[in-house]
Amino acid sequence: MSESDGSASERDTEAVIMEATFRALREHGYADLRMRHIGEEMELTRQVIHYHFEGKYDLLSSFLEYVIDQYEGSVDVDRDTDPRTELEARIDQCLFGPEFEEFTHWDRMKVYHELYTYAQNDEQHREIFNEHYERIRGSIVEVVEDGIKQGVFRDVDAERMGQLVTDAIHAARGRRISLGHDDAPEEARRAIHEFILDPLCIDAEGDRYS
C-alpha cells in the first residue's frame, strides 16, 4: 500500500481497514491477531482486506506506516516562527501527539512501541522505523541548524543534539506506556527545556549558563 497512488476512495477504504486493525489489536493483541479479527471490526466485507493486502504481515507493515504518517503529518509550524518556538512545538507534538476521534495518541503509540521492540527480528519493520527515526531526528536537526545560522543558538553539533532529543522523547513515551509513568512526557518536556534548550539559546531569558 502506498499513500501516493490510488484514488481517494481507495485511500478511504484503506483508512477503514487501518482503524479496524486498531480495534482488532485492542481486542486480541498483536501476537494473537488474525485477519478475520480485523474483518469482524468493520462493515466492509473481508474480501476487501484480501484485495488490498497479501496477508497479515503486509497489512501490519502498512498499519505501521499508517500510524507513523499520522504522527509525522501532525506537526504544522509556521515558516516565520523563531527556532526556539518551532523546536518546542516539534518536541511537544512528538511527546503528546495529535488528537484523534476514536483512538488516542497513546493507543497508537502502544502499538508503535510494541512493533518497535519486535523490529529487532524484522528487517522490513526495522527499515520503516529507521526511516521514521531519521525524519524525526532530521526535523529537529534542521531547526537547530537554522537557529545556529540565525545566531540565536550556540554552535553545537546539531546531529548529536537531534539524536539526544529524539532519544529522550522516545524513552519518555516508553516509560508512560510500559511503566505507567503518566507524567513522563511532561517531565521529559521540562528536562529537555531546562538542560538542552536553555543552554542552547544565546541571550535568552532562560539562559542560566551565560
Added chain:
Amino acid sequence: MSESDGSASERDTEAVIMEATFRALREHGYADLRMRHIGEEMELTRQVIHYHFEGKYDLLSSFLEYVIDQYEGSVDVDRDTDPRTELEARIDQCLFGPEFEEFTHWDRMKVYHELYTYAQNDEQHREIFNEHYERIRGSIVEVVEDGIKQGVFRDVDAERMGQLVTDAIHAARGRRISLGHDDAPEEARRAIHEFILDPLCIDAEGDRYS
C-alpha cells in the same frame, strides 16, 4: 526466588537455571518458550526447575530480577572518586554493561527490553522494572546532588537530570537493539557529555557555557 535467602548451593542451582533460560530464549523466543525448553538446556533434571519455580511466569519474573541484579551489581565506584568521574562511570556501565562469559550484555539487554515492552500488561513485571528504574535514576541523582554539595556542579534539579540521563541511556540501548544502530550507545555517551555533563560542571575544562 530471593537473593537474600537460600544457601550458596541453592543460589548456584538458580544461576544454572537462569543461564539455561538465556539459551532457551535465544533458541525459542519469549512467546514460544516452554519450561521443557529450559530443561533441555541444562544438565540438571527438569524436576529441579519445578522445585524452584511454580511455573513459567514465576521463572520469568525471577529471570528478570536476575538480569537486573547482574546489571545493577556491576557498577563499582571508589568512594573518593570526584562526582563527574563517578557520573561518567555509572553512565558508561548502563550504556555498555559488564562483560560476561557466555551471553553478552546485549543478549541480556534484548530480553530486558522485550520484557519491558510486555510490562504494560503485566503488573508484577512492571513493579520490578519500576523498582529498577528508581534505583538506576536514584544512583545518578545521588551523584548529581553530591556534586552540587561539593560545589563542582551547578545547582540543578537533580531528580529531573537523573530522569533525563536514564531516559537517554534507555533509548540508546533500545535503538541499538531494535534499529541496529550499533553506535547508539557511544553516540549517546558523547551527547550526554556534551549537552548535559559539560554545562553541569562549574569551571571545568569542558565547560563551554561559562
